[in-house]
Amino acid sequence: MFSKISQIGKNLTDEISRINDEVNSNRKQGSASPNPGIDPSTASRILSTQTPEPDSMTQPKEMSTPEPTNEANTISITVPGTNIKYMDLPPEIRSRMRKFIKYDEKYPILFEAYKAEKRKTVVIQAFEAMLRELTPCSSIGEIDAVRDYIGGLKSKTAFLESELRQAVAKEAESKRNLEELERLRSESRTPDNRELEALKTQLEELREQLADAQAKESQQREAFDQEKANFDKLLSEKEHLIEDKEKRLGGVQSEKEKLESQVAELQKSLESSSRLTQLFKEKVAALNEELKSQKENDNSNDNSKPNEGPKKGKKKKKGQAAKSPNSDAELIELRHQVEVLEAKAGEAERFEKEAADLVKQVKSQKDEIENQRDMLRDVGDSLVTAKDELKKSQEQYREKTEELERVKAELESVKADLEVLRIQNSDAVKDYERAKSSLEKKLASLEENQTKGSGGETSSKDAVIESLKKQIEDLKLGFEKNFKDVGEENGQLQKRISSLNKEKAALEKQISELAALKEREVQLKLDLSSAQSSLTRKDRLLDEKESRLKYLEEEKNKLNDSVIELKVQVSELKTRMNSDLEAKNAALTKNETLRKDYNELMLRLNKVSTENNKLMKNYEEIKDRYEDLQNSKMSSSDEVKTIKRRCEELSMRNREYENRMEVLQEELSEARSMLQERTREAGTIRKLLMETEDSQNTKLKELNARLEKLAEEKEALERESTLTLKKKQRELEDLKSNLESMRDELDVLRRDKTSVEAKLLEQESALRDVENSEKQHEENTSERDYKLLESLRQTLQQSEAQIRDLETMNSKLRKANEETSQKLMRLNKKYKLLSQQYRTTRDRRESVASVESDKSSPVMSRSTSVGDLASESQPDAKEKMEYVKNVILGFLEHKEQRGILLPVIKTLLYLNDSDEKRLLSSLP
Incomplete structure (x- = not known):
């Protein structure tokens, strides 16, 4: 019977080993050759295959009682693979055989489902590999x-x-x-035809005036003999004046060279843009003084020229009216520029306050990071202490288990000895009883024989009886001795069993303590998982900060390059501005000298007119005399001859005076034309200088403000980046070291756990044979371990969910980073547009400088250059309008830049506070 059962067991084990070999071979094939490129049609077909639901598959159970089937059907049934009849088997084996048959029926279905699920896992692994290669995701x-x-x-x-x-x-x-x-x-x-026509009309008017003057002066030719010496003196004085002017020109050129050297020295010593406001204030004061001096000069000129005609008075009034609005406009623009600079200084203070607030925020974040670091250190210390306690408890548990095994072995040996002694005792008792009964029988037979036998035999029988009695006593003594020894050994064994029970209770107590330690280990693992999640979050934040730092360093390099370019451009602008100022000062000095020359010429003209009046009077007197002489001609021929001679002399003198007057008139007309051209050139140059100064000053202010902002932002970013980098590096190193130590501890704990579980399983198998209570206790410990594993799985799932949340946060932060990078790209484009506008202004200034360099050319070239400058002023105005239009459109389109562009619009449109409020209220 037992041989049949063993044969069935062997068949079952062979079948199970065959199934395991097939499953392992399939696993090896699936792991060794994962399909890298699966056909989409085959993948869809694999995924569409249906596997049986777990609810439809019932678990077969062992049946302690036989199924209520007909015995007639089951008597003839034999076990597969043997000749054993089914009914010959015991009921327990029959129930297990029924369970095995049901398993055998379900095995093909389960095996096909397993293969289908394995193919599905291969498809899913290929899809996950594709996700890992092409996306930041790692699983479906x-x-x-x-x-x-x-x-x-x-x-x-x-x-x-x-x-x-x-x-x-x-x-x-x-x-x-x-x-x-x-x-x-x-x-x-x-060329501008209108200006040419205006110049032609002016030339015609001058020619007409010259013809009128010649007609008037032709009547006065006879009375200029006496004034020849005066005109000679005037010529000599004029030559002296020309020599003085040439000397002054040499001095002005030397002063110009000195000023250029001084400008070069001053250009080297220029520092920050804070001096610009002071320079503008000084310039406003100087312009006020110049206006006052010009007004005083104009008043003195008006007082010194009362005898000029109405046309000249009108021209002067027009010139004064043209000069005064220019000077007032300069004052207004300069004051406005000073206000803009003060507003920008206020903005700079506001930016400094914002930087201080940012520093405070950084400090608060630093404190939070330090607190988290302290928390991590506390958790690490608690983990270290728990690890030490766990090691101690594990060592104690190991010692106790070894002692328990040793005691169990001793107990088994003692039990075996006790059983042997009991068997020996029972055998000895049985032998004693047998010997006693046999001896009693012998005694009875001997007594009977004694009564029946003779007296000779009685003595021998008595001796035999005595020997038998001695043997019986010896056996009694030996039995009692053996019984005492067995009793003593039994007492010792009972004491040993009681001590072992006490040790067992102590071990159970230690096992409960170990369970408490395991619960504490679970809690520590939860703390470790939370610390790891915070550590991963910090790592990701650190990576983001590092990427942000790299991006900021790149932007910093770009900003440094742009700052260097802006500094070079600012230095060029300053040099050009200084050269323009020098040219303006030179033009003003030339204008003043020309004005003085004009005043002197006008005084001389007045003197000549007075002398002309005197000559006219003399001419009239001579004419009267001539008439008298003609009347008295008839009286005396001698007087006629003398009068003829005198007339001839007067005519000669008149011709000489006429020639002299023509020369003086030509010089006067040339001086007037030169003066008019100089005044026009000075006016156009002043306008151009004012416009270029205004544009350059505004652009210099904007560039300086941008330079300061960029420098402040660069310094703040450098400080923040260095601080954050150092902090994050320290935190990263600490967290990495803590993480590595925690991982090592966790690995040690896992290994210890596996070893403890293996030992617990061995102890359960050993204690199951000893007592049922120990078996129940070990089942409870296995359930506790299962609960621990479930809790660990839950914590792992929670940590995975936290990791997914952190990845979503990382993706959102990446989006925000991309948006900020796009904004910075837009700002770079706007900066390029501003640099292009600055280059256009620089080219315009170079053209103005080339116009100023052509001042030494003749009169016609000067007039053409003035026309060119006037024609170039139109595109300059158009470019200014384009600039204003771009600023207004940028203000309306970009809401985030309105705070920056509002002061620019305020300065361009001359808005006050009420206009600013109206503009802001009208915006959406």
Whole structure:
């Protein structure tokens, strides 16, 4: 019977080993050759295969009682693979056989389902590998991360499309602007016909005035004999004046060279843009003084020239009216520029306050990081202490288990000895009883024989009886001795069993303590998982900060390059501004000298007119005399001859005076034309200088403000980046070291746990044979371990969920980083536009400087240069209008830049506070 059962067991084990070999071979094939490129049709077919639901598959159970089937059907049934009849088996084996048959029926279904699920896992692994290669996601379980990644790709494509549209629109706008500039340049090269016509009319008027003067002076030719010496003196004085002017020109050139050297020295010693406000204030004061001095000079000129005609008075009034608004406009613009500089200084203070607030925020974040670091240190210390306690408890548990095993072995040996002694005792008792009964029988037979036998035999029988009695006594003594020994050994064994029970209770207590330690270990693992999640969050924040730091360093390098370019441009602007100021001062000095020359010439003209009046009077007197002489001609021929001689002399003198007057008139006309051209040139140069100074000052202010802002931002970013980098590096090193130590501890704990579980399983198998209570206790410990494993799995799932949340946060932060980078790209584009505008102004200033260098050319070239400058002023005004238009459109389009562009619009449109409020209230 037992041989049949063993044969069935062997068949079962062979079948189970065969199934395990097939499963292992399939696993090895699946792990060794994962399909890298699965056909989509086969993958969809594999995934569409249906596997049986777990609810439809019932678990077969062992049946302690036989099934209520007909015995007639089961008597003839034999066990598969043997000749054993089914009914010959005991009921327990029959129930197990029924269970095995049900398993055998379900095995093909389960095996096919297992193969289908294995193929599905291969497809899923290939899909996850594709996800890891092409996306930041690592598994198909990260549905939100995949959705966020696809949404990010869509938003990126939409943003790139919008940026491409903006770039195309900007390119079309730039092309249109270039075409307009080319058209304006071609128009500016053509001469201005209106100005030529005006110059021609002025020349005709001057010729008419000259003809009138000649007609008037032809009547006065006879009375200029006496004034020849005066005119000679005037010529000599004029020559002296020309020599003085040449000397002054040499002195002015030397002063100009000195001033250029001084400007070069001053250019080296220029420092920050804070002095610009003081320079503008000084310039305003100087202009006020110049205005006062000009007004005083004009008043003195008006008082010194009362005899001039009405036309000259009108011209002077027009000149004064033209000068005064220019000076007032200069004052207003300079005051306005000073206000703009003060507003920008206020903005700089506000930026400093914001920087201080940012420093405070950084300090608060630093304190939070220090607190988290302290918390991590506390957790690490608690983990270290728990690890030490766990090691101690494990060592104690190991010692107790070894002692328990040793005691169990001793107990088993003692039990075996006790059983042997009991068997020996029972055998000895049985032998004693047998010997006693046999001896009693022998005694009875001997007594009977004694009564029956003779007296000779009685003595021998008595001797035999005595020997038998002695043997019986010896056996009794030996039995009693053996019984005492067995009793003593039994007592010792009972004492040993009681001590072992006590040790067992102590071990159970230690096992309960170990369970408490395991619970504490679970709590510490939870703390460790939370610390690891915070550590991963910090790592990701640190990576983001490092990427942000790299991006800021790149921006810093770009800003440094732009700052260097701006500094070079500012230095060029300053040099050009100084050269323009010098040219302006030289033009003003030339204008003053020309004005003085004009005043002197006017005084001489007045003197000549008075002398002309005197000559006219003399001429009239001589004419009267001539008439008298003609009347008295008839009286005396001698007087006629003398009068003829005198007339001839007077005619000769008159001709000489006429020639002299013509020369003086030509010189006067040349001086007037020169003076008019100089005044026109000075006016145009003053206007151009004012416009260039205004544009340069505004652009210099803007550039200096930008330089200061960029420098402050660069310093703040450098400080923040260095501080954050150092902090994050320290935190990263601490956290990495803590993480490595925690991982090592966790690995040690896992290994200890596995060893403890193995030992517990061995102890359970050993104690199951000893007592049922120990078996129940070990089952409870296994359930506790299962609960611990479940709690660990839950904590692992929670940590994975936290990791997914952190990845979503990381994707959102990446989106925000991309948006900020796009904003910075837009700002760079605007900066490039501003640099282009600055280059255009610089080219314009170079053209102005070239115009000033051509001042030494003749009169006609000067007039043409004035016409060119006037024609070039039109595109300058158009460019200013384009600049104002771009500023207003940028203010209306970009809400985030309104705070920056509002002071610029305020300065361009001359808005006060009420206008600013109205503008802000009208905006959406």
